[in-house]
Amino acid sequence: MKEAALLSIDQGTSGSKAILFSLSGKLMAKATVATRQSYPQAGFVEQDPEELYRSVIQAVEAAVRQYEEEGGDRRAIRCCGISNQRETFLLWDRKGKPLRPAVVWQCKRSVAVCSRLEEEGYGDILTRRTGLIIDPYFSGTKLTAILEQEKDIAEQVHAGKAFFGTVDSWLLFRLTGGVYASDFTNASRTLFMNLDALSWDEEMIALLSAEGLRLPELGPSSRIFGTSDFEGVFSSPIPISAMIGDSHAAAFGERCFSSGNAKVTLGTGSSILMNTGSQRPVSKNGMVATICWSTGDRVDYALEGIIVSCGSTITWMRDQLGLFDESRDSDILAESVTSSDGVCLIPAFSGLGAPYWKMDQKGMIAGLTFASTKAHVVRAGLESIAFQIKDVITAMEADSGITLRSLKADGGLTVSNFTLSLIASLLQVPVTVIDVKEASALGAGVLAALGAGIFSSIDEIAAIPYNSVDHKPKANPSSLEAYALWKQTIRTL
Numbered sequence: 001m002k003e004a005a006l007l008s009i010d011q012g013t014s015g016s017k018a019i020l021f022s023l024s025g026k027l028m029a030k031a032t033v034a035t036r037q038s039y040p041q042a043g044f045v046e047q048d049p050e051e052l053y054r055s056v057i058q059a060v061e062a063a064v065r066q067y068e069e070e071g072g073d074r075r076a077i078r079c080c081g082i083s084n085q086r087e088t089f090l091l092w093d094r095k096g097k098p099l100r101p102a103v104v105w106q107c108k109r110s111v112a113v114c115s116r117l118e119e120e121g122y123g124d125i126l127t128r129r130t131g132l133i134i135d136p137y138f139s140g141t142k143l144t145a146i147l148e149q150e151k152d153i154a155e156q157v158h159a160g161k162a163f164f165g166t167v168d169s170w171l172l173f174r175l176t177g178g179v180y181a182s183d184f185t186n187a188s189r190t191l192f193m194n195l196d197a198l199s200w201d202e203e204m205i206a207l208l209s210a211e212g213l214r215l216p217e218l219g220p221s222s223r224i225f226g227t228s229d230f231e232g233v234f235s236s237p238i239p240i241s242a243m244i245g246d247s248h249a250a251a252f253g254e255r256c257f258s259s260g261n262a263k264v265t266l267g268t269g270s271s272i273l274m275n276t277g278s279q280r281p282v283s284k285n286g287m288v289a290t291i292c293w294s295t296g297d298r299v300d301y302a303l304e305g306i307i308v309s310c311g312s313t314i315t316w317m318r319d320q321l322g323l324f325d326e327s328r329d330s331d332i333l334a335e336s337v338t339s340s341d342g343v344c345l346i347p348a349f350s351g352l353g354a355p356y357w358k359m360d361q362k363g364m365i366a367g368l369t370f371a372s373t374k375a376h377v378v379r380a381g382l383e384s385i386a387f388q389i390k391d392v393i394t395a396m397e398a399d400s401g402i403t404l405r406s407l408k409a410d411g412g413l414t415v416s417n418f419t420l421s422l423i424a425s426l427l428q429v430p431v432t433v434i435d436v437k438e439a440s441a442l443g444a445g446v447l448a449a450l451g452a453g454i455f456s457s458i459d460e461i462a463a464i465p466y467n468s469v470d471h472k473p474k475a476n477p478s479s480l481e482a483y484a485l486w487k488q489t490i491r492t493l
Contacts, residue, residue, distance in 0.1 A: 005072065006449055007063075007080040007238070008441035009056055010246065011167050013037070013088070013104060016052070018059035019441040020067050020077065023449065024464055027438065028072065031062030038101065043108035046101035049090050052167065053174050060230050074234060081242035081448030083249035083440040084167040086189045089139045091153065091162045096173055099153060099162060103142050110141035113148075117141070122207060129204055131188065131195040131280070131289030137306075139166070140191030140208045147209050158212040166190065168243040169216045175240065176226035182216040184291045184299065185248040193218070195280055195289060198299065220294040221248070222451035241451030244293060246440040247271045250410060251302070252293045253443030254434055257458055259300075260405030262396070263439075264389060264423075266413035268315075269353070270307035272392050275300050276400045285395035286355035293443075295450060295458070303399055305354035305392035309347040309363075310385045311413045316349060317381050323374045331418045334379040339478035342367040344489045345380040347388075355395040358493060366489055383479060385413070386422040387486045393427055407431050410439045420471040426483060428473050435467035 003022055010017040013035075020029040033055040038046045064074050087105035092098050103109070114134045117123070123134050132138050143164070147154040156162040165173065166186040172179055187193040187200075191208060192215065194201035200215050221244040227237035244252070251263045251273045259277035264270060275292045280301045283289055292302035314330050317323045324330055344366045346352075351359035365377065393404055407429055413419060414433045424431045436442050446464075449455045 003076065004454065005067070005077045006445040007060065007077050008438075008445040008448070009060065009080065009082045009171070010438065010441040010444065011052065011056060011082065011084040011171065012246065013085050013106070016055040016059045017438070017441060018056070018063035019438055019445070020063055020072070021442060021445045023454065025436065025442055025446070025466060027436070029063045029067035029070065030438070031059045031066060033059045033062070037104060043111070045104040045107040047088070047104055049092070049098040049102050049170060052102065053171060056171060057231050057233075060233055064233055077234070077238060078454055079239045079241045079448045079452040080228070081244070081444030082168050082171060082240065083244055083246045083444040084171070084186070086166065086186060086245040086247065087137060087139050088167050089143065089190070090165055090167070090170045091157075092165075092170070092173070093156075093161060093163065096178070099156060100146070100150070102167070103139070103146070105137060107142055108136045110136045110145040113141045113144045126191065126204070126207070129194050129201055130191050132191055133288060138189060138191045140204070140210070143210055144208045157210060160212045160214060163214045165216055172225055172240060172243065175228035175230065179226035180216045181225050182218060183221040183243045184218060184294050185221055185245040186243070187218050188291045189245060195291075220296055220299070222295040222447040224451060239452050240448075242444050242447035244444055244447060247273055247304070248291065248293050248302075249441070249443035249447070250439040251275065251443065252447055253436065253439040253441075254408035254410065255462060256292065256408065257462060258405075260402050261408075262393070262404060262406070263408040263410065266310055266385070266409055266411035266419075268310065268312045270310040270389065272305045272307070272389060272396075273302050274393070274396045274400070274402070274404070275302055276402055277301065281400045283395075283399045285399050286357050287392075287395055287399055293447070295447075303396045305396065307388045307392065308350050308353040310388070311411070312349065313345070313347040313381050313384060314413070317378055321377075323378055328415060330378050330382060331416050333375045334382050334418045337373070337375045337379055340380040340383060340482050341372065341376045342369070342485065343372055343376045343380040344482070344485050345377065345384045346489060346493070347381070347384045354392050356391075356490065356493075361493055367485070380482070382416065382419050383422065383482050384486070385419055386426055387483055389423055390426040390483065404429055409433050417471070421474060422476065422479055424471045424473045425476040425479065430473070431471040433469045433471070435469070
């Protein structure tokens with residue numbers, strides 16, 4: 001039989017990926033099936049539950065077929081791990097029939113609910129029990145809005161007939177014919193889980209008017225949840241031995257195995273997750289506390305900071321201002337000048353996220369003179385990405401008392417050497433880009449191997465060699481001056 005392989009499912013907002021890895025982390029086959037979103041009214045975002053499930057089956061079929069076309073044997077596929085878009089949730093009945101469309105993490109239907117909870121003074125207790133903040137981003141308030149707006153759903157919830165789950169739970173229920181479970185990372189994003197007790201919190205459920213809601217069994221990310229043949233793709237069922245939220249999976253895939261290890265995803269926006277070890281952190285600086293990842297005998301906590309605009313700043317400079325033709329040209333322009341010459345760009349195109357949380361703030365460019373050129377503006381735009389990450393990490397260190405030890409980076413913006421080098425210089429730690437384009441899927445895959453007993457320990461996973469590029473700190477006086485100007489400008493907002 002061929003070398004053992006690991007199946008990873010990465011179910012995201014825009015599509016479902018099925019990826020096969022070797023035990024050494026080499027990508028052996030990959031298939032993607034797109035999924036659609038619907039917008040029933042302004043600010044509402046939904047997806048078809050059946051389409052989500054079918055897209056996973058189709059992706060797995062295509063990936064396994066590709067694997068065999070290249071000489072693989074599907075009998076060598078030992079286990080499956082699932083990583084998934086977080087906060088998106090579904091409701092279904094005991095037979096697995098959806099009660100309504102899935103509510104996507106981007107949905108803003110609960111703005112009024114959040115405002116009411118804030119006005120009634122529930123912010124502190126909610127943060128204390130769940131680690132989160134009152135925001136439409138998280139699942140619970142959106143369920144409250146649905147219960148207030150859709151009376152038929154409310155009746156089924158309060159009668160104990162509605163099964164609630166994030167995407168991992170939905171897929172598991174369908175793939176296994178009824179296993180109803182989730183992991184701590186996904187549950188920690190719902191507003192229903194007590195972050196200290198690692199269990200569903202009846203007080204939060206009552207606060208959000210969800211009494212009677214059926215909730216999945218909770219446990220670590222790495223364990224055997226059930227088995228599935230994926231509707232006949234495999235002649236015998238294989239274990240589903242890991243489920244984990246996508247950002248947390250990336251942290252594990254990029255080996256954030258101890259406190260002070262952090263990962264930053266540099267996409268349209270940015271998610272920064274820093275492992276804080278076995279102690280649950282409490283933030284006073286605009287972070288959310290969450291679970292980093294968990295195994296059978298270990299739970300690591302994390303602080304997370306969400307930055308609204310990162311790569312979107314480059315897109316805006318390219319498409320709206322026409323400052324360059326290709327995104328990669330931004331580095332060339334930024335490096336063509338020795339500094340941003342007093343220009344400061346505040347990328348609040350959709351408000352400012354962590355650690356400032358000024359969601360009604362508008363973007364601005366300050367410090368322009370007749371001597372300012374497009375190169376200065378572009379450099380200030382790239383600097384704004386690094387400056388926001390510096391501010392988030394500084395807040396995390398203050399909250400946790402833990403000094404950043406390493407930073408792993410993934411996402412499309414890792415092609416910008418200027419940005420990564422500036423981040424390294426500001427933080428005074430190397431920024432490492434691992435040569436794996438599918439960090440979430442890899443994390444889910446190796447966690448599945450751990451849960452299935454293929455790997456015996458995290459140390460064994462840590463010993464697997466990998467290729468990476470380190471961006472090391474450099475002396476950069478002009479950018480330190482620009483950062484001081486950034487801080488001064490932020491204080492005036």
